[in-house]
Amino acid sequence: MIIFEADRARKKIDGINILHDISLCISRGEKVAITGHNGSGKSSLLKLIGGFYENTSGQVKRIMSKTGYVPEHFPENIRFKMQEYLLLMGKMNGKSESELIKRIQIYAEIFAITDFLNTPLKNCSKGTKQKAGIIQALLIDPDILLLDEPLTGLDEATQVELLNELASYKTGLTIVFTAHETLLIDGLADRVITVANGRIIADEKKEIKEKYRCIKAIVPNQTIALEIPSIHIHYLEEHTVEITVLCDHSDEVLTKLLESGCSIVELIEKR
Known part of the structure; x- marks a missing residue:
């Protein structure tokens, strides 16, 4: 099902054309990366897709009732604690408080930020704020999730965590994002659109590469797991970890775990 279609669409601001002859279709469930140099028109195209920009000429058709949008920079100095902020954003979109509390807890688990729900947002790291931004967008049950440079300024560990959470969130959700990091493009996108000077110069389907693995192991003690160079460690039981x-x-x-007397239970490929 096509949810966005443009035919020779243009966008002009203050007499200057920032998008030229944009023609593309985006279908439900696609994961689309928009790439290009700084100033190429990536963010402008993202805003055209989401309806934040209306076309000056040409044809644009959107078949989506709700759009979740996460800007590149999370607003600074928000005085609310994270859960307060998420509740406010959800209520503004017509959701009940009881429903929101349940869903916030679920998303907090998915995005591994439960411990920060009662932390003022101004005291949270960029990565935690970015996850809060994504959660507020998901709370409205969007047809499409738009992310503007979601990995900018994040360390590698947080980048991989966020990538895994987005890739495994749910099928059927359309995600369109601007990016220049190969990690996000290779790990999430099944289609890559390249923009230059406000024009689409390439539009290609691609295979999603497996970027990391999850190792489930039984360890003699938790100290061993802490010494392993990993992206994320999750304790399932006292002596069972997921790395x-x-x-x-x-x-x-794997070699270090075996040399330390650990037993490998399962090895899972992840995006």
Whole structure:
């Protein structure tokens, strides 16, 4: 099902054309990366897709009732605690408080930020704020999720965590994002649109590459797991851990676990 279609659409601001002859279709469930140099028109195209920009000429058709949008920079100095902010944003979109509280708890678990729900947003890291931004967008049950440079300024560990959470969130959700990081493009996108000087110069389908692995292991003690170079460690039980590592490092990690007397239970490929 096509949810966005443009035919020779243009956008002009203050007499200057910022988008030229945009023709494309986006279908439900696609994961689309928009790439290009700074100033190429990536963010402008994202805003045209989401309806934040209306076309000056040409044809644009949107078949989506709700759009979730996460800007590149989370607003500074918000005085609310994270849960207060998420409740406010959800209520502004007609959701009940009881429903929101349940869903916020679920998303907080998915995005691993439960411990920060009662923390003032101004005291949270950029990565945590970015996750809060994504959650507020998901709370409205969007047909499409638009992300403007979602990995900018995040360390590698947080980038991989966020990538995994987005990739595994749910099927059927259309995600369109601007990016220049190969990690996000390779790990999430099934289609890559390249923009230059406000024009689409390439539009290609692609295979999503597996970027990291999840190792489930039984460890003699938790200290061993803490010494392993990993992206994320999750304790399932006292002696059972799930360790997320980059694919390039997985052989090294497996060797260290075995040398430390650990038992490997399961090895899972992840995007």
